[in-house]
Amino acid sequence: MRDTTTPDIGSLIEKDTIHSSLYTDREIFELECEKIFEGNWVYVAHESELPRNGDYLRRTMGTTPILVTKTAKGIHVVVNRCTHRGNLLCPAPRGRKKAFGCQYHGWVFGPDGELVEIPFPDGSENLDKSKLGLRTARVESYRGFVFASLNHDVDDLVTYLGHARQALDRASDLSPVGEILLSKTWIQHSFKANWKMISENEADGYHVNFVHDSFAKAITPEGKYENVIKEDEEGIGSVSRYLGNGHTEIDYEVSYGAPMKWLGVKEDRYPEYTKAMKERYGEEEANTIMRKGPPHTFIFPNLFLAETCFVVIQPISVNESINWHTPLYLQGVPDKLNQRILRQGEPAMGPSAFLTADDAVIAERQWNALDGAPGWLDLSRGADREIEKDDGVLQSHYTDETSNRGFWSHYKSVFA
């Protein structure tokens, strides 16, 4: 299909060094859309966003527009492009519908992608409607997190998630009914940078003391910040991990000495919540869950569980990406607790945030510098001191590039 100029991606990635063209080459971006965003599992929605049959969401898989729909048969993911002349079938961001009528020439599709009606049927008598349904994706979910793959021939989702499954459990288990809850409101922060710069940065502990120096100076560091904002590296107890299949995380667990410290409140701030948690999990496990707090985990290629924020990364082009975020609310908790989650995440994420505004500008400067002056980039930090745990997870110091080396080893395997 592709000519001989197709970039040899494998030759651009070594164990602890990568070539900058991976961020700036337009052809590589197109290959990524095909192999990563269409060829394997991509996060598309959470079941709490589709409570009723007929509900739908307009989303994307890479640059492909899709619809996530819910019917009595389950959740469907279909390409949001009419099979007649390619019009965007449904322009609304969300809603409720039994069928989707194309506004160009009126073809009607079911929520599962079936072409159900062509208006003025006499002239289209010889058309085989069964061949003109919308392209469908394979769909699976875990703890309400819905993933889709336009390549139906992939491992099952649980295998793909591997150790990252524990992060979805960790977030969901914070709810006494075991489920997170997403609202309808998302903020879209545009980065003029490559999507991988955002993806890698999510579990990069190394930059925190530098990019977020101004935040550290503006606040009295408490909780996790007290643990990681340091003059010397020995004092930092939080860790960086590579979970396999491109999934990475930073774990702040050590910095949370008591239940609810992750939310910056006293253990007994929400007695109803504590009671409900203990009823569901038993005293000891409930305390562990409430002490460990939410995950800080990136799930390849586009989902970031950012503690109290829920983040989805959308690639637009080789040098533009959108960081979508919304609060990571919990089902079955007092409103006050969810409000606290909102207030805690609001200043961390988005175009005006104390944190991501600076990440964005650094990523943009990095992209411009790489585009202008290509070359090899170093990823070696901590390679000699990372350890492999019994379960195969790689773990190292908070500031080590264990997570990013893992990201790239998986990326390389996708193109092998």
Add this chain to the structure above:
Amino acid sequence: MSGIDEKEYRQICNFIFLECQLADEGRWEEWEELLAADMNYWVPINGEEADPNWDVSIINDNRSRLATRIRQLRTGTRHSQAPISVIRRMVSNIVMNEDDDGIVVVEGNFVAHEYQNQSTMMMNIWPGRVRYRLRRVKGSYEIVQKRVDLVMSTGKLPTLAFII
């Protein structure tokens, strides 16, 4: 414009023009002097339907969070505002009313032209509606709330690290 005469209308417009100039020029210390102790600085995304306690906002600062925002800007290492953007904004179509508590409610349209000189080197244009709630104090005013509804708030937004 109940409760507000021509002279006061002028005075309030001047107060708002000053607020805009101080924000444009990154004169944060002087800007902070215009704020009430119970100030709320709110940039929602859902317009009139926005519920500040459920819908995530672009900015929803109480006075202490806003103080943190300004301390961060003043560190000199707030990369998204180091150097500070070059900004000029216009405010017009100003209408005002006094509410039952004696608060002056001011509304207008605005557009800020920002030369983003930190990374993208692009001209960002930020149009919207601005609403102030002002309290009369000692012959002048203090800002109890500044609410900014951006025209493109529900779409993608570039970094917005200056005071809008």
